Every structure is written in C-alpha cells, then in structure tokens.
Amino acid sequence: MTDRFTFTIAATDGRARTGAIAMRRGTIRTPAFMPVGTAATVKAMRMEEVRAAGADIILGNTYHLMLRPGAERIARLGGLHRFGGWERPILTDSGGYQVMSLSDLTKVTEEGVSFKSHLDGSRHLLSPERSIEIQRLLGSDIVMQFDQLVPTTAPIEEQRGAMQRSIRWARRSREEFDRGGTHAAGAALFGIQQGALDEGMRRASAEGLQEIGFDGYAVGGLAVGEGQEAMLACLDYAPGQMPEDKPRYLMGVGKPDDIVEAVRRGIDMFDCVLPTRSGRTGQAFTADGPINLRNARFAEDQEPIEPGCPCPACTGYSRAYVHHLVRSGEILGAMLMTQHNIWFYQRMMQDLRDAIAAGGLKPHAVRFLARYRQRAAA
Amino acid sequence: MTDRFTFTIAATDGRARTGAIAMRRGTIRTPAFMPVGTAATVKAMRMEEVRAAGADIILGNTYHLMLRPGAERIARLGGLHRFGGWERPILTDSGGYQVMSLSDLTKVTEEGVSFKSHLDGSRHLLSPERSIEIQRLLGSDIVMQFDQLVPTTAPIEEQRGAMQRSIRWARRSREEFDRGGTHAAGAALFGIQQGALDEGMRRASAEGLQEIGFDGYAVGGLAVGEGQEAMLACLDYAPGQMPEDKPRYLMGVGKPDDIVEAVRRGIDMFDCVLPTRSGRTGQAFTADGPINLRNARFAEDQEPIEPGCPCPACTGYSRAYVHHLVRSGEILGAMLMTQHNIWFYQRMMQDLRDAIAAGGLKPHAVRFLARYRQRAAA
Numbered sequence: 192m193t194d195r196f197t198f199t200i201a202a203t204d205g206r207a208r209t210g211a212i213a214m215r216r217g218t219i220r221t222p223a224f225m226p227v228g229t230a231a232t233v234k235a236m237r238m239e240e241v242r243a244a245g246a247d248i249i250l251g252n253t254y255h256l257m258l259r260p261g262a263e264r265i266a267r268l269g270g271l272h273r274f275g276g277w278e279r280p281i282l283t284d285s286g287g288y289q290v291m292s293l294s295d296l297t298k299v300t301e302e303g304v305s306f307k308s309h310l311d312g313s314r315h316l317l318s319p320e321r322s323i324e325i326q327r328l329l330g331s332d333i334v335m336q337f338d339q340l341v342p343t344t345a346p347i348e349e350q351r352g353a354m355q356r357s358i359r360w361a362r363r364s365r366e367e368f369d370r371g372g373t374h375a376a377g378a379a380l381f382g383i384q385q386g387a388l389d390e391g392m393r394r395a396s397a398e399g400l401q402e403i404g405f406d407g408y409a410v411g412g413l414a415v416g417e418g419q420e421a422m423l424a425c426l427d428y429a430p431g432q433m434p435e436d437k438p439r440y441l442m443g444v445g446k447p448d449d450i451v452e453a454v455r456r457g458i459d460m461f462d463c464v465l466p467t468r469s470g471r472t473g474q475a476f477t478a479d480g481p482i483n484l485r486n487a488r489f490a491e492d493q494e495p496i497e498p499g500c501p502c503p504a505c506t507g508y509s510r511a512y513v514h515h516l517v518r519s520g521e522i523l524g525a526m527l528m529t530q531h532n533i534w535f536y537q538r539m540m541q542d543l544r545d546a547i548a549a550g551g552l553k554p555h556a557v558r559f560l561a562r563y564r565q566r567a568a569a
Numbered sequence: 570m571t572d573r574f575t576f577t578i579a580a581t582d583g584r585a586r587t588g589a590i591a592m593r594r595g596t597i598r599t600p601a602f603m604p605v606g607t608a609a610t611v612k613a614m615r616m617e618e619v620r621a622a623g624a625d626i627i628l629g630n631t632y633h634l635m636l637r638p639g640a641e642r643i644a645r646l647g648g649l650h651r652f653g654g655w656e657r658p659i660l661t662d663s664g665g666y667q668v669m670s671l672s673d674l675t676k677v678t679e680e681g682v683s684f685k686s687h688l689d690g691s692r693h694l695l696s697p698e699r700s701i702e703i704q705r706l707l708g709s710d711i712v713m714q715f716d717q718l719v720p721t722t723a724p725i726e727e728q729r730g731a732m733q734r735s736i737r738w739a740r741r742s743r744e745e746f747d748r749g750g751t752h753a754a755g756a757a758l759f760g761i762q763q764g765a766l767d768e769g770m771r772r773a774s775a776e777g778l779q780e781i782g783f784d785g786y787a788v789g790g791l792a793v794g795e796g797q798e799a800m801l802a803c804l805d806y807a808p809g810q811m812p813e814d815k816p817r818y819l820m821g822v823g824k825p826d827d828i829v830e831a832v833r834r835g836i837d838m839f840d841c842v843l844p845t846r847s848g849r850t851g852q853a854f855t856a857d858g859p860i861n862l863r864n865a866r867f868a869e870d871q872e873p874i875e876p877g878c879p880c881p882a883c884t885g886y887s888r889a890y891v892h893h894l895v896r897s898g899e900i901l902g903a904m905l906m907t908q909h910n911i912w913f914y915q916r917m918m919q920d921l922r923d924a925i926a927a928g929g930l931k932p933h934a935v936r937f938l939a940r941y942r943q944r945a946a947a
Contacts, residue, residue, distance in 0.1 A: 231893065237885075237902040260868065262891045267869060268889050276885055299762045471900075490638065491645060508613075508656055511646050515609065522613040522849075522900055 196406050198459075206430070206457040209547040212438055216272070216278040216332055219247040221438065222454045222543055225462040226535045230255050231265075232465050235525040236533065238277045244530070245537030248333075250281040250462045251252040257315070258308050262328040264562045271312050272331030273471060280331035282462070284323045285364070285383075288443070291340050299339065301356070319363035331378065331530045333411065336364035343417050346364050349390070354385040356394050357411075358399035363511030366402050366440035381408035381440060384433065387412060388425050397432035407438040410458070414444045424453050430457035446449040447476060447539055449564055451556050454543050466536045466546070470529030477535070480563050483529065489514040496527070522523035549561035572755035574784050576816050576837075580926045584808070584835040587925040590816055593755035594650070594710055594757050595657040596941035597625040599816065600832045602914045603660060603840040607654040608633050612845050613900070613907040616655045621910070622880070623915030626711075628840045630933045632667030635693070635892060638864075640706040648708030660711035660840070662694075662762075663700045663742070666821070669718050677717065679734070696739035709756065712872040713787065716744035716761045721795050725767070727794055732763040732770050736777035743781050757784035757820060762811065765790060773892050775810035782843050785816040788836070801830050808835035820846050823918055825942055830933050832921050844914045848907030851895040855913070863905065867892040874905070 198211040198221075212219040226241055229517050233241050241249060245315030246347045247465035251271055268274050269279055289302075290297060294306035301316025322337035338357040339353050341349050346566035368380045382400035389463050400408060413422050422444075427531060430439050446470045450461055466476065473485040476498040482489075484496065495505035496513060504513075516524030539559075546555035576599075578588040590597040604611045604619055606627045611619050619627060621849060629649055634640060644650050649659055664681070668675060681696025701717035719727050739760050744756045760778035764770030786883060788807050791800050800822075808817050818838035819831050828839055837858035844854065851863040855875040860867075862874070873883035882891075882905035894902030911918040917937075924933035 230897050230899060232899050235904075237901070237904070249944045252867070259897060260889075264869060264889075268871065268887070274887075274890055274893075276890070338878070408817075439823070457604070491642060493646065509646070509652070511638075511642075512652055513727045515652075519608050519637060521608060521610050522903055525900055526615070526904070 196379040196408070198436065200436075202550070203336060204547045204550050205455065205551040207543075207547050207552050208457065208459060209544045211510060213284040214332060214376070214379060215282060215456060216258040216281075217247060219280060219460075219491040220469075220540075221459040222450075223247060223449070223460050223548075224538055224540045225250045225460065226533055226536075227252070227462055227464045227467060228275065228277070228281075229464075230259065231271060233529075233533070235470065235522070235529040236467075238275060239501075239565075240530055241277070242279070242535060244533045245541060246279075246533070247275055249283060251281050251283045251329060252289060253283050253286035253322060253329070253330070254293065254317075256283075256329060257286065257317075257325050258310050258313075260489050262325040266328040267329075270328075272330055280332040281330075282381075282460075283329055283331035283335065283441070285335040285337040286317050286325070287322070287338045287340055287383075290317055301359075305339070308443075319360045320367045323364050327378075330375070331408070333366060333379045333381060336382050336470055337362045337406075338378065338385060338411060339463045340385075340412060340415075341553040343387060343412070343415055347387075350385075350389070353390055354387075354396050355399075357383065357385045358396065361400055361405075364402050365405070381407040381409050381438075382404055383409040383411040383442070384429065385412050388417060388421055388424075390428050393425070393429050394432050399430075399502045403436065405437070407460075408441040409442050411443065414449070418454075419446075419449060422449070423456070426456040426458070428455055447536070450536075451541065451543065451559055454547075455552060455556055466527050466532035471525045471533045473528065474522070474532075475528055475535075476532050478559075478562055482564065484510060484513050484517050484524075486514075497535065500531065500534065500538075502531050504528070504534075529551050570815045574591065574755060574757040576814065576931065578787070578814075580928070582925045582928050583833065585832050585921075585925050586835065586837060586932050587922045588837075588933040592710060592757060594659075595625060597658060597838075598835040598922060600828075600918055600920075600925075602828065602918045603628045603838065603915075604911055605630070605840055605845060606653065606655070606659075606841045607794075607842075608637065609649060609910070611759040612639060613848065614845075614911065616653060616728050617759060618881075618908055619655070620657070621631065622911045623919060624657075624911070626660060627655055628710070629659050629661045629707060630667060631661050631664035631700060631707070632671065632695075633708060634661075635664065635703050636688050640703040644706040644708075648706075648936040650708055658710040659706055659708075659837075660759075661704045661709035661713065662820070663713040663715040664703070665716045665718055665761075668695055672898050677940075679737075681715070682717075697738045701742050701745040705756075710830075711757045711785070712742075712746060713760060714739045714758065714783070716763060716789060718763070718790060718793075719795055721765060721790070728763075728765040728767070729770055730773050730947045732765075733777075735761065736774065736781075737761045739778055739783075740781050743783070757785050757831075759783055759785040761789040761820070762807065763790045766795060766799055769802075769807050771807050772802070772810050775807075779812065783815070784817060785838075786811040786819050787818040788942050789820050790808075791819065792827070797824075797830075798829060800827070803832070804831055804834040804836070825914070826938055828914075828917065828946060829937055832925075833934055834928060843918070844910035845907050849903045850907065851902070852910075853906055853913075854910050855938055856937070862888060862890075862891050862902075863897050874909045875913065878916075879910065880907070880909050882909040882912075 761785035
C-alpha cells in the first residue's frame with residue numbers, strides 16, 4: 192500500500208488497458224467494477240462477502256449518506272470505512288446525480304443545488320464546497336467533483352450551459368479539495384466530463400477539466416436512457432479525449448454487455464446498481480444471459496443458479512430452492528441472488544483483465560457477447 | 570450418529586435435566602432451542618450460520634411448506650434437508666396450529682381440518698394421515714402428531730372435546746406413521762398433550778398419549794395468550810405427567826425468561842419465532858434484557874449489539890451502524906440482528922446445560938433472571 196495515488200498500465204490491447212491503481216487502503220485492479228454500497232451497505236451482503244467476490248473498491252452515495260445517517264455523524268463515528276466495516280478503498284459520488292433524480296423541489300443556481308430530502312422533506316444545499324466537505328467527512332478515498340446534470344432530452348443550449356457550469360464547479364471542487372488539511376494524504380479527486388452526446392461539447396468539457404487537473408476522469412451523463420447504441424457511439428470518442436495515463440471511469444454502467452463494449456473503448460472503472468438491485472427482484476446474470484428465477488420453469492430445476500459458477504450461492508443451493516425463496520419473498524433469496532450477481536460481475540472483470548493482458552480481448556469479447564446475447568436473440 | 574432414536578439424561582438438577590438425543594443426522598444437546606425455519610429457511614440467515622450459532626436442530630412448518638412449494642415437490646427435489654441445505658435433524662410441526670391461526674374458512678370434523686390457503690385461497694384438507702404423509706414427504710426427523718387446537722377462551726367442554734379428539738388423532742397419527750415403509754428408519758414421532766390450563770385434563774391427555782406410546786411428548790396449547798404466570802403454573806405439573814425417560818418439548822416457547830423457567834420445570838426442547846422475528850424489527854436480546862436498536866439513543870453508540878457477545882454481528886459492527894441499517898430498512902440489519910439473537914438463544918441454552926451438569930441451575934437461573942429482568946423493572 193502507498194499514500195500516493197498511482198495508476199499503472201500493465202498491458203494494452205487496442206484501446207483497452209489493464210493495470211492497477213495503487214492508493215491508500217489498497218490496490219484496485221483495472222478494469223474494475225465497484226459494487227454500490229448506497230447507504231453504507233452493499234444491500235443484502237456482508238462486506239467480507241463483497242471482498243470474497245473479488246471487489247477491490249466499493250462506491251458510497253453522498254446524497255443518501257448526507258441525509259441518513261448524516262456526514263457529520265459518520266465522521267464522529269470514525270468515518271465510512273469503520274462505520275460499515277470495509278477497510279479497502281471507497282469511491283464516493285458527489286450527490287449531483289441523486290439530487291436531481293430523487294429529491295423534490297430542486298433549485299439550481301450558480302451556488303449549487305438546493306433541494307428537499309426524499310426521506311423527511313428537510314431542506315438542504317449541495318454545492319461543490321459542501322459536496323467535497325461531505326466526502327471528506329465520510330473519509331472517501333476517491334472523491335468525485337460536484338457537477339450539474341440535465342435531462343438528455345433538454346435543448347442543446349441547456350446541455351452546453353450545464354457542461355460549462357460543471358467545469359466551473361470542477362474548479363471549485365478542486366479548490367475545496369486542495370484547501371490545506373481537508374483531505375487525508377492520498378485521497379484522489381476525479382473530474383466528470385459532461386456534454387451529452389455531442390463530440391464537440393465532450394471535447395470542450397474534457398479540455399476544461401484537464402486544465403484544472405485531476406487524478407482521474409469520469410464520463411458522466413451516459414446510461415440515462417439514450418440507449419446502448421448512442422452510448423457506445425459516444426464512447427467511441429469520449430475516452431480518447433481524456434489523458435491516457437489517468438483512470439477513466441464510466442459512471443452508472445452497466446449491463447454486462449455495456450461493460451465489455453466500454454472496456455474495449457478504453458474505460459477502466461465502472462459502478463452500477465444492476466447486480467445488487469436485480470438480485471432483489473429475482474434476476475440472475477449468467478454467461479448465457481440474464482434469467483429470472485421467479486420463472487415457473489425453475490420450480491424443480493436442481494442445477495445451481497449458474498452451472499459452473501464457484502460462488503457460495505451456486506455451490507450450496509439449487510435454482511428450485513432460490514425460486515422458492517424469491518417467490519416467497521424470503522430475505523435469503525435476495526442474499527443468495529445478490530451474492531451470485533456480484534461474483535458474476537467480478538469474474539467478468541477478471542476475465543476481461545486476463546484477456547487484455549494476453550492480447551486476446553477481441554476474440555474474448557466476441558465470444559462473451561455472442562453467448563451472453565444468444566438468449567435475447569433466441 | 571445412529572439410526573436409533575435414543576434420549577440419554579446425563580445429569581439432573583431438581584426437575585431439570587441435561588443430556589442428548591442421538592438420532593439419524595446428528596445429536597441434539599438438551600435442553601435445546603430449535604430456530605424456526607418456516608419456509609425452508611431460517612429467515613435472513615444461511616444454514617451454515619445457524620449451525621455456527623450452535624443449533625443442533627431446526628424446525629420446519631408443515632402448513633407453510635405444504636402450500637409453498639408443496640410437499641410432493643420437496644420430495645421430488647430430494648427432501649427438505651437437501652432442498653434447504655441443512656443436513657442435521659429437522660423437527661416438523663403437524664400444521665395444526667397454523668391452520669387455525671393463519672388460514673380462512675376452516676372447518677373441523679372428526680376426519681380433519683379443511684381450510685383455504687392464506688396465499689391463494691385454494692382449498693386443502695389436513696388430517697392426521699395427510700399431516701404425517703406430508704412430514705414423511707419432507708423427510709422430517711422428528712414428526713409431530715396432528716392435533717386439534719381451540720382458543721384458550723373456549724368453554725371448558727370444548728377444550729375437553731378437543732383434547733379427546735387430539736388423542737384419537739394421536740392414534741391415527743401413530744398408525745399412519747407406523748404403516749410399513751412410510752418413514753425412513755430412525756425418524757421419531759412425538760405426541761402432543763392438550764388440556765388447556767386444567768390439571769385433570771392435562772393428566773387425561775398425557776395418559777391417553779402414553780397408552781399409544783411416542784418417542785417424545787410435547788406440551789401443546791400454551792404460550793397462546795394465557796400469560797407467563799398461568800403458563801408456569803401449568804408447567805408446575807404438566808411435564809411430570811409425561812414419562813421421565815422421553816424428551817419433553819414445550820411448543821412455541823418463548824421469551825428467554827420463559828425458557829429458563831420451563832427448563833427448571835423439566836422441559837427439554839423449545840422452538841419460537843421470537844429471536845428471528847424480533848431480529849427483523851430491531852429488537853435484540855441481551856443478558857441485560859431486550860433492547861430495540863431503532864431507539865435514537867443508539868445512533869452514535871460504538872458498542873456492539875451486546876458487549877462481550879462473541880457472535881459475528883457483535884464482533885464486526887457497532888450499535889450505531891445496526892441502528893442506521895434498521896432505520897433504513899436495510900436487509901443487512903435483519904441479517905445481523907437475527908444472527909445475534911440466534912447466538913444469544915444458543916448461548917443461553919449452553920449456559921443452562923452447563924449449569925444443570927454442574928448442579929448449579931438454581932443460582933444460575935436466579936442470577937440470569939434478575940439481570941435479564943432488571944431493565945423491565947427499572
């Protein structure tokens with residue numbers, strides 16, 4: 192372990208890269224998938240199970256944690272790592288996305304976003320300064336700048352305005368982060384590229400961020416309903432607009448095939464609620480595509496959730512049993528399904544890392560995608 | 570392990586006994602507490618965690634399992650042990666209690682109880698023969714006779730009628746159980762004493778059952794609203810009406826202080842949903858009495874749920890964290906709370922077994938009860 196944040200690329204294959212981020216609290220193998228621990232818990236899992244699945248880093252949500260139990264409270268309790276029992280790196284988002292999607296009566300000004308809590312209606316302000324302060328109170332290892340999001344359906348001028356404001360907020364985030372002693376040594380700050388699906392706006396955003404300078408760069412504003420084709424078209428150019436020697440993080444993505452396609456386009460980090468949320472609704476990810484264990488055809492199926500999967504859910508239980516649990520609304524159903532899905536995602540990332548290191552990403556990706564998508568095509 | 574069901578009393582202290590039931594699939598240390606696995610899962614726990622807590626045997630519910638996923642289905646899937654991943658002994662109830670408390674439009678005749686499922690309104694019949702058949706299909710190790718329950722508020726003649734019918738049903742249960750090849754070698758059959766709070770009726774019931782002959786005897790019809798004082802008054806005589814050399818099982822009991830008092834009166838086996846159900850509502854059992862982790866006073870409490878408890882929930886997490894999880898409705902809250910409560914119950918049973926073996930049950934019980942009840946008195 193080290194107190195300096197370093198990103199080392201061990202091998203490339205086309206635009207894809209594999210390597211490691213070394214930082215305080217541990218090393219993150221890339222490309223990496225970060226399980227989402229919204230409220231200081233990866234839902235339905237123990238942290239030791241998350242680690243056993245292969246996760247090097249998890250994500251925490253500023254918006255949720257500031258409202259409950261509160262950032263100052265977590266700080267008094269020794270920080271998010273100690274609070275939730277996860278000693279490895281944590282990336283926290285800035286709250287910008289959730290404040291727009293979850294809260295009521297939001298009002299956006301140059302200062303920041305004022306909003307009413309979706310929990311109790313209390314009034315709050317999130318600004319670049321407050322977002323960075325909250326992430327410091329949480330003890331975040333990778334801090335995200337505060338940015339402004341507008342719906343993808345908004346007029347282009349509104350998109351441009353939000354992109355430009357996000358650069359101004361990126362600078363304020365950087366300044367707040369750099370203020371003496373606010374962050375423990377070795378914490379990293381990432382900027383977030385905006386610019387909707389417009390190559391020129393994306394370029395302007397990337398240039399504005401690089402002028403300020405960050406430890407890593409995120410592609411924001413994607414996977415918000417534009418569809419996979421439009422997203423991948425954007426990823427054909429967006430990662431290349433960011434520095435080669437810094438980690439690139441595609442926020443909120445995604446489905447397994449999204450991730451494989453994004454890795455091929457040079458993305459190093461991902462987060463998504465899909466494996467955990469799906470686990471609570473009966474959807475399991477498998478190499479042959481997603482299946483829903485609620486389906487009556489699994490009622491007497493003695494196979495594991497995914498034959499051949501080494502996870503504790505698959506080695507211990509049958510589809511028939513998980514089907515029964517899911518149908519009965521049993522907590523153990525959510526526990527087993529979530530565990531399998533997190534293992535599936537982590538194994539998928541390991542396979543991608545191995546394929547890049549071996550120089551065989553393209554055939555691996557073609558094979559993976561053909562098999563994964565066959566069920567949809569059938 | 571053995572295929573013969575044997576109950577050995579290693580030590581007695583007053584009316585209390587400690588020993589072991591040796592049977593197929595494992596040994597049950599007595600006095601024993603059986604976690605309730607209603608729908609083939611001890612809610613919010615993995616079976617390996619249930620075992621790690623010290624449980625030698627769990628309970629399954631005939632009523633729930635016959636309705637979902639169905640007894641014939643479980644049989645086709647290899648039985649309840651294989652289905653749920655628990656290889657040690659399982660006791661199944663007869664469905665008599667749940668059919669009266671959960672289902673609709675029940676109609677009781679000498680043949681049995683016909684009722685509508687609380688899940689989908691489908692019509693079913695439970696009779697002594699069908700109950701025993703279901704328990705055979707599940708692969709139960711300890712099978713309970715089918716009995717008739719009436720509310721404790723029913724007139725005495727109705728109580729007497731139900732008690733007498735329960736003896737007739739005990740005989741039919743015995744006959745169905747003994748029919749060649751219906752049960753694997755080594756499964757045991759228990760009779761259930763009824764008779765409300767009337768010593769004479771309890772005696773008549775016990776005598777009727779012993780005439781038929783069972784491997785163990787349950788005290789039924791208690792802990793259904795009569796209050797602790799009335800229950801303990803009944804337990805002053807009811808266990809002594811049953812054979813000394815067979816296990817005595819107090820069904821559906823209970824709170825920790827109920828269990829300590831019942832052990833002192835000669836009870837060997839218990840089951841109750843309290844530790845698991847309470848775990849899902851924020852109530853934790855501790856040696857100093859129950860506490861509710863939802864309470865605001867725990868919001869910044871860095872102690873474990875119960876200081877000194879060796880369970881994985883207490884060694885890994887703070888009350889402040891569990892408080893946050895419970896308040897947030899997080900599944901992990903139910904997981905940690907349930908795990909602690911099951912550990913608490915199993916440790917309590919071990920302490921009782923040790924105290925009886927050492928001839929010190931009375932001072933142990935006095936100390937335990939004084940400490941456990943002090944919070945209620947304060």
